[in-house]
Amino acid sequence: MKIAMVKEPSLIRDGIISFLEQQYPGTNVLVLNSRNYTSLLQESLGVMDLIFVDLIADIDMTEIVRTMIDSNQKVVLCTSQTENEGLLPLFKMNLNGYLFDGMTSDELKNAITVVNNGGRYIHPSLSQFLLKDYIEIQSIRSNKPIGLFSKREWEVMEQLAKGSKNDEIAANLYISEKTVKNHVSKILKKLEVTDRTNAVLTAIRNKWFVV
Structure with a gap:
């Protein structure tokens, strides 16, 4: 499995990478951050099985994510904030997954399984904000x-x-x-x-x- 990760350096990022390499032997993880993520758009887009994108505070991620979607990539968003206005436009884009940095390894495994099987995953910590505060049933x-x-x-x-x-x-x-x-x-x-x-x-x- 080929995975790209656009996420700032952190212990959480290291933990996710370690989990992916242990859980899915043979997985190749391309690790990028806010300074070099454009290389993904230029060189590797279209060949990845899954792309993890962090909600980086000082970068508008909507256009970047839209480019990934247009290339038929499976994209999951990662965030450490359960209430962030930047989530809403990305939620409207119907990404394959919305992950929370505080999720357990079992939850991460389940999320990847759901996404790989063609489903959509939203971590419970985000659902209250994304659904209750955004969707009003008419x-x-x-x-x-x-x-x-x-x-x-x-x-x-x-x-x-x-x-x-x-x-x-x-x-x-x-x-x-x-x-x-x-x-x-x-x-x-x-x-x-x-x-x-x-x-x-x-x-x-x-x-x-x-x-």
Whole structure:
């Protein structure tokens, strides 16, 4: 596997590189930073299996990432900040993954697996900011898939898309938290996703909600 990483020097970067080399033997990691990342755009773009891009404070990453996407590269964004306005325009670009520097090695492994299998990964630490504060549900399309969810599951799905927690969903729908958890479990199983963030992304990508 060929991986490029645009990330400033740090212990976290060293740890990720070490993890990748140990977990995926034979992996070649091209390590770049804010001073030499343009070499990736000039020489290696289009041949990488995965590109890690750090949210570097003093650089506008949107154009750089757009160039990578136009070259059909799989791109995951890394950030150490759970609330950063620079995340929003990059979230709109539907990257393959949004990673948090504080994630565990198991979470990183799962993220890479999801992305390599064609899915999209968002770390839970970022989902609250990216979904609750950015997405405002206006309405549900009348042509939502028939037979996928029950009426109550659609109501829970809408609450999830609004970023509501289990206790908030229970209060809004006048049901118990246990019932909410049961509905969420059924929704995840039907959508074949592992968490509520990816359930919401699935709903939005399929335009079951107008945002």
